[in-house]
Amino acid sequence: MNLYSDLNNYLLKFCSEEALKRLILVNKEFSHLSLLEVKERASKKLVISGKKRLKELPKYYPAKHLCEGEEIDYSKIEYLNCQFNKLTSLPDCLEKCEWLNCSFNKLTSLPDCLVNCEHLHCWNNRLTSLPDCLEKCEWLNCSDNQLTSLPDCLVNCESLSCYYNQLTSLPDCLGNCEELSCSGNQLTSLPDCLGNCKKLWCYDNQLTSLPDCLKNCKIMGGD
16 A cells, blocks of 8 residues: 555645645646646536525535536535535436535435545535445444434444434444444344444443443443
8 A cells, every 4th residue: 555645646636726835836746737637627616605594515525615606516516515505406417426524514314426426525404314335434423413323334434423313222233333423212132233333422321231242342422
């Protein structure tokens, strides 16, 4: 594994547009890239969060984005941060999205197209369910919603925060989960698949015992 190359690929995907231009100036590995190529990479990242409190996602890239004024093709977006708005829905063409933060909106559902999403932050919405397409999701925070169940597809989830929902049970697919925060629900038991869990927050439930698979797990308090 080339850690240097992996780091640079990560920077190209997730850093700001201005940082991309500086990266080219100081890093010989990317000195061959043209501005057009940088714009193409920058077009895959969109940050729409903060003060405007939008009710729907914009059609065009905003000011100060490297692609300012150009029409957004959401089917090509890989990184989308749209937290702290008033969104009630998301586009149904986010198949390439790998990192999504849509927290603090008014969403009642998420689209079924998030097949490549690895990091999903959707807490503090009005979600009643999650899509059954999150097989690749490794990091999920769906806390502070109205969820009554979680999908059975979270087989690769390593970190799961689902506190303060209305969950009565957890799925039996969480064998890879290393950190679990499920406090503030209506759980009466936890699944026997949590043998890899290292940290567990489960206070404010209706639990009377924990499964034997959690004997080496650190049980965190409610401070």
